[in-house]
Amino acid sequence: PFLSLDPESRREMVSLLNHLNQEHQVALVITTHDMEVVSELADLVYVFHQGEVIARGIPREIFNQVKMLEAANLEPPILAALFHRLSQRGIQAPMPQSLDEAEAWILEALKVADKR
Numbered sequence: 001p002f003l004s005l006d007p008e009s010r011r012e013m014v015s016l017l018n019h020l021n022q023e024h025q026v027a028l029v030i031t032t033h034d035m036e037v038v039s040e041l042a043d044l045v046y047v048f049h050q051g052e053v054i055a056r057g058i059p060r061e062i063f064n065q066v067k068m069l070e071a072a073n074l075e076p077p078i079l080a081a082l083f084h085r086l087s088q089r090g091i092q093a094p095m096p097q098s099l100d101e102a103e104a105w106i107l108e109a110l111k112v113a114d115k116r
Contacts, residue, residue, distance in 0.1 A: 002032065002034055003034070010037075014037065014040050028041065030042075033075075035069065035074055036077050036078070038059060038062075039077045039097055040098075044056070044057070045059055047069065047074070054072060063076055063077060063095055063097070064080070064084075066080060066081065066084040079098075079102050080095060083095055083096060083102070091109075093105055093109070
């Protein structure tokens with residue numbers, strides 16, 4: 001439902017769906033290949049590949065499994081891909097679920113680096 005929306009309309013749609021879920025207890029079941037929107041909407045994620053469930057978990061757990069997402073022909077959210085690359089270089093950082101979380105971790109890491 002998000003593919004053809006411009007960025008502002010997409011933000012409004014995500015906000016509306018989150019409002020319906022949180023304020024009116026409306027359950028949402030959404031099927032999408034857009035992992036960026038999954039990180040903004042989902043409490044629980046199922047990953048399907050060739051008709052089978054290959055993973056189930058909260059977004060943070062699912063996004064930590066970048067290789068599994070790629071095997072399922074899914075692109076991980078850009079922040080998940082970045083933090084996965086950092087971990088491959090030996091930089092241990094918690095997987096962020098939002099831009100705000102990523103920013104906070106990076107700023108804290110920069111402060112620590114400045115003190116050295």
